[in-house]
Amino acid sequence: MESAIPMHLETQRTRHMRVPDDYQPPYPSFVARYKPAVSRVVMAYFGVQYRGATPAAATEALAEIAGLFAGEGGPSHWDRAHYVDQAGHANIVSVAYWDDIARFDAWFAPAREAWTGKSRDGIGTFIEVLRPTVARHETLFSSLGRPEGVAVIADGMSGEVQEHAYWGGMRDRIPLSQTDPMSPGGNPELIPDGARLRVKANDNLCLIRSGQDWSDTEASERKLYLDDVEPVLREGMDFLRDDGLAIGCYANRYMEVLSADGKTSEKSYGQSWWKSLAALERWAESHPTHVKIFGAAMKYLSTLGPSAKLRLYHEVTVAAADEQFFEYLNCHPKTGMLAAVETVAA
């Protein structure tokens, strides 16, 4: 049993963990481990948005960003996913990860200009970037052998960690929680720059990417997941998308991961922006929509036991004000962090 907090980020605590030192989780979970030399990671979401049939410009833009990713200074890993949002627009989001901020910065300046610097026919584009210090970030995996998201660029996975399977584990896994309540500061502001709309969000904004992979499940387990768990998960994701703002969820996307050939895969993830880690905690712990998800997942996992083939993971970041970048071009006003601010119709 090891701590989710890597040894070199352990500090003298001024805030306590939520569980006693002798706490033993009831089942194993694992976290991504970066090389100690990695001080920051970057997670960058590049979105294409359109309504109706796929415009040629969308296909071109997706090829273009893939080309940029493959070029000098590009990410160590990226993936792509799809969803249809509350306004009926399709969104295809390419998510890229770096573990070197200098390499990212050099790569990003021209890539940004290429992505949101010019209008394209019939599509909107957007960029959402966090570049947190590793002390502001945590991951959790239900099993080994198939890292996802930011964990792909890590050095490897931990052994079994202590801080999970209780409410508050997410916070306790973030190294900064040893000394900082990570309270939100300020309110999101719109910064128009011609047609480009930037959002300056609040200090200690929180991002979660929470994924499901049912590709290894067979017959009865697959049926149980798709019939009993997935619909409840979808209902919760829809609630956050449509009514999240009142409880501090700025935006939520329930994404279908696309495979390399652009087809849908048997993987999904929810990705959401929150005013604070505390707001995410409150929803997860006590909102009826997540209590239902938690109940369905508990029932599923206790029915299957250790033989379950479903893979679950998440990554959570609490970003300082200067670790964030949001820019939207020709997107509808409920896109991503635009939903957190008042915009005038373009």
Add this chain to the structure above:
Amino acid sequence: MESAIPMHLETQRTRHMRVPDDYQPPYPSFVARYKPAVSRVVMAYFGVQYRGATPAAATEALAEIAGLFAGEGGPSHWDRAHYVDQAGHANIVSVAYWDDIARFDAWFAPAREAWTGKSRDGIGTFIEVLRPTVARHETLFSSLGRPEGVAVIADGMSGEVQEHAYWGGMRDRIPLSQTDPMSPGGNPELIPDGARLRVKANDNLCLIRSGQDWSDTEASERKLYLDDVEPVLREGMDFLRDDGLAIGCYANRYMEVLSADGKTSEKSYGQSWWKSLAALERWAESHPTHVKIFGAAMKYLSTLGPSAKLRLYHEVTVAAADEQFFEYLNCHPKTGMLAAVETVAA
């Protein structure tokens, strides 16, 4: 909005609350308020145990303890409840409350001798007492106007309190949590004294009495409670009774409150002894049996909204080693805290 911690018990914190200062609970709840002069309360459980038809000795014992309660130095309030335990024995427990330790001590010495000092034909008797400082104790009520248990002897009820409707609220309402993790110390020990068996339990032992009152519910609400909530609650109570030890629950009784005429009423409570507050927290937050109870209660309350007539309350104490007293005479070895120690057959 006020703190559940009374002003005169606020201290310089070395441990943080689980929620931010601006946390707003989604619905109202209330706590009992004692006069600031009250430094300790006493909760004393006097049990009668027998198998099969009620022996004359049981009826006599119940009349006797009621007489003692009514005498000089007796409790400010008491109530009585009934349950059939895992060994098939009936248990009738008279629970009495004091807010003056000197009065209790003077009253208790002869009462104890009367209750567990002599064997009675065909029945066992037991005494379980906590006498915590008020800083080691909290209550919670879903509505005003009908205090139960220890709250009956309080000065009154608070206004709406902040520390509830999140996991960790129970701990945050206990004043001592401001500075102390309330970790358990030591292991329960059996102290035989002839036929009398005493248990010296561990430091920071935890007691919860968690009650339900459906006497005000009508037609459809009553049906919903009795059909959808109560069976799930009973299942959880049975789990704690039969299999609780492995998760730190020494003993659990799911009691039917008896009215003044000795008949059953439309009130019940679960009463359980725990190794620690942390063990109780873990069960409540993540054990499938309580997750089901929580889910059923959430569904019930969200169906009915503010019109719900069901009343819920609890009282929780974390007692220091010298604030506890357990004594059993002619009871079976799974009775109360005897379940926590090895006993030889009498």
